[in-house]
Amino acid sequence: MTLMGSISHSISTFPPMGSSYGPHNLHSTCLQFSVPHKSRFIFNSTKNQTLPTTSIDLTDPDWKTKFYNDFESRFRLPHITDVFPNASSIPSTFCLKMRTPLHDHHHHATSSHYSSDQDWNGYINNNDRVLLKTIHYSSPTSAGAECIDPNCTWVEQWVHRAGPREKIFFKPEEVKAAIVTCGGLCPGLNDVIRQIVITLEIYGVKKIVGIPFGYRGFSDKELTDVPLSRRVVQNIHLSGGSLLGVSRGGPGVSDIVDRLEERGINMLFVLGGNGTHAGANAIHNECRKRQLKVSVIGVPKTIDNDILLMDKTFGFDTAVEEAQRAINSAYIEAHSAYHGIGVVKLMGRSSGFIAMQASLSSGQVDICLIPELPFNLHGPHGVLSHLKYLLETKGSAVVCVAEGAGQDLLQKTNVTDASGNIVFGDIGVYIQQETKKYFKEVGVHADVKYIDPTYMIRAVRANASDGILCTVLGQNAVHGAFAGYSGITVGLCNTHYAYFPIPEVISHPRLVDPNSRMWHRCLTSTGQPDFI
Numbered sequence: 001m002t003l004m005g006s007i008s009h010s011i012s013t014f015p016p017m018g019s020s021y022g023p024h025n026l027h028s029t030c031l032q033f034s035v036p037h038k039s040r041f042i043f044n045s046t047k048n049q050t051l052p053t054t055s056i057d058l059t060d061p062d063w064k065t066k067f068y069n070d071f072e073s074r075f076r077l078p079h080i081t082d083v084f085p086n087a088s089s090i091p092s093t094f095c096l097k098m099r100t101p102l103h104d105h106h107h108h109a110t111s112s113h114y115s116s117d118q119d120w121n122g123y124i125n126n127n128d129r130v131l132l133k134t135i136h137y138s139s140p141t142s143a144g145a146e147c148i149d150p151n152c153t154w155v156e157q158w159v160h161r162a163g164p165r166e167k168i169f170f171k172p173e174e175v176k177a178a179i180v181t182c183g184g185l186c187p188g189l190n191d192v193i194r195q196i197v198i199t200l201e202i203y204g205v206k207k208i209v210g211i212p213f214g215y216r217g218f219s220d221k222e223l224t225d226v227p228l229s230r231r232v233v234q235n236i237h238l239s240g241g242s243l244l245g246v247s248r249g250g251p252g253v254s255d256i257v258d259r260l261e262e263r264g265i266n267m268l269f270v271l272g273g274n275g276t277h278a279g280a281n282a283i284h285n286e287c288r289k290r291q292l293k294v295s296v297i298g299v300p301k302t303i304d305n306d307i308l309l310m311d312k313t314f315g316f317d318t319a320v321e322e323a324q325r326a327i328n329s330a331y332i333e334a335h336s337a338y339h340g341i342g343v344v345k346l347m348g349r350s351s352g353f354i355a356m357q358a359s360l361s362s363g364q365v366d367i368c369l370i371p372e373l374p375f376n377l378h379g380p381h382g383v384l385s386h387l388k389y390l391l392e393t394k395g396s397a398v399v400c401v402a403e404g405a406g407q408d409l410l411q412k413t414n415v416t417d418a419s420g421n422i423v424f425g426d427i428g429v430y431i432q433q434e435t436k437k438y439f440k441e442v443g444v445h446a447d448v449k450y451i452d453p454t455y456m457i458r459a460v461r462a463n464a465s466d467g468i469l470c471t472v473l474g475q476n477a478v479h480g481a482f483a484g485y486s487g488i489t490v491g492l493c494n495t496h497y498a499y500f501p502i503p504e505v506i507s508h509p510r511l512v513d514p515n516s517r518m519w520h521r522c523l524t525s526t527g528q529p530d531f532i
């Protein structure tokens with residue numbers, strides 16, 4: 001039996017997809033009925049999972065060893081020595097001890113922990129690992145369970161720990177580093193740029209440039225590189241946006257690598273989302289093909305928080321904080337009006353993390369709609385009839401909808417942006433219009449206020465926790481490059497920092513799991529029923 005076969009076997013013990021579960025009435029308090037069971041399975045394959053690339057026979061007594069081997073090879077970090085087996089390393093020029101001389105009393109304090117003074121430099125061992133999953137689910141029916149086999153046995157999944165290595169594969173004086181920021185804006189871009197520059201300088205790098213306006217800066221003759229140094233970046237984190245500018249679309253990978261070659265760039269730091277990372281991985285592969293000793297390192301940037309396997313991406317917390325201000329305004333408006341309804345549309349193309357977290361943090365949302373869960377607007381179980389119930393019982397209501405939610409209710413636009421992303425129909429405006437229409441039809445007064453904060457939530461500067469996240473990610477990106485890795489990205493994983501091969505974190509967008517505790521908490525907070 002294959003792994004997938006086993007999984008579908010375990011799934012078949014649950015009620016079949018599409019069947020009707022429990023009360024769909026508006027006031028069910030039982031979470032068991034709040035999430036349609038079918039959604040557990042629709043999203044099973046798109047969860048934050050690390051299923052093997054090839055099917056593994058679970059009847060094989062050795063299947064776990066095979067899983068571990070498969071996992072180890074998938075998460076192995078591409079290294080410069082894969083292409084240049086004779087590439088030599090030198091002792092790291094990044095040394096904490098040199099910069100902070102240990103005084104005698106310190107020395108005594110640390111000497112019990114380290115066998116000799118020589119052993120302590122604060123380096124990461126290449127074999128250090130971070131545990132990817134920390135919960136042992138004892139049953140596939142446990143909330144949020146991500147099981148490899150039907151018995152949910154404990155399978156350890158270890159990824160590589162990020163940080164400075166003792167040996168480095170680039171001589172700082174031979175490095176020409178470039179930084180590029182692509183896609184949409186995200187709070188913290190400047191913090192990451194700043195930290196990359198500062199850390200590169202600590203290693204001894206003198207040649208650092210910024211590529212203007214995303215990948216476009218590699219091809220547009222009008223645009224010139226921005227020289228970067230500690231002095232230039234010192235205060236850039238005090239404002240939002242990107243010092244370098246961003247863009248979508250741009251040149252092909254081959255053109256980008258031509259420019260890297262022409263300019264002698266051998267370290268490229270790429271800040272962006274899934275699209276940008278797909279580009280970064282393609283650049284990495286093209287460099288390998290051309291036998292170029294270039295290190296390409298990604299730093300995931302997305303307010304949507306849709307990168308796999310990471311606790312969160314930088315800018316997300318800040319965006320949520322801003323988003324809940326919009327919700328608060330919608331609540332005040334709705335609450336102060338007779339039969340007021342506040343509708344807030346938030347960003348989130350395929351993932352509803354911003355809408356979910358902002359709903360949770362505000363505590364003022366009655367209905368949270370995300371792309372991961374289909375809903376009806378009309379009909380006895382629809383959003384509108386629940387709104388009517390809320391007006392009758394509470395007097396006002398707040399709806400928070402992610403931009404990618406309910407796209408099946410709208411006319412397809414067939415329009416794409418410069419990067420090929422589909423441009424969505426406006427679900428916020430649609431809900432606003434349909435709500436007005438509905439209440440007119442049923443003869444109930446409703447005062448609908450619509451707020452679309454759009455770019456306001458991502459143009460702000462990073463908050464303190466994102467500022468710290470950016471700092472650590474930026475530093476680790478540089479450590480990864482000097483360690484000789486390429487085609488990797490860096491992320492927060494169970495409160496630790498890890499390196500991942502790029503393809504593993506962008507194989508699909510990370511989605512809100514409708515069977516997760518977090519989504520259940522959101523439902524508990526809003527009190528909303530299913531809208532199906």
Ligand SMILES: Nc1ncnc2c1ncn2[C@@H]1O[C@H](COP(=O)(O)OP(=O)(O)OP(=O)(O)O)[C@@H](O)[C@H]1O
Pocket residue numbers: 182183184185214215216247248249250272273274275276277278279280282301302303304418419421
């Ligand atoms: N599959 C791909 N291969 C190579 N390059 C890509 C790919 N997808 C996107 N890109 C390039 O990456 C850049 C950014 O892509 P995109 O506009 O999709 O933003 P993103 O990185 O996904 O960030 P955001 O989260 O803001 O959407 C663009 O310049 C685009 O040309």
Ligand SMILES: O=P(O)(O)OC[C@H]1O[C@](O)(CO)[C@@H](O)[C@@H]1O
Pocket residue numbers: 183184185273302303304347348349403417458
């Ligand atoms: O208008 P722009 O710049 O294309 O960006 C909009 C998109 O960027 C994001 O903020 C990040 O992917 C999405 O939530 C949103 O759809």
Ligand SMILES: [Mg+2]
Pocket residue numbers: 183273274275
């Ligand atoms: Mg994207």
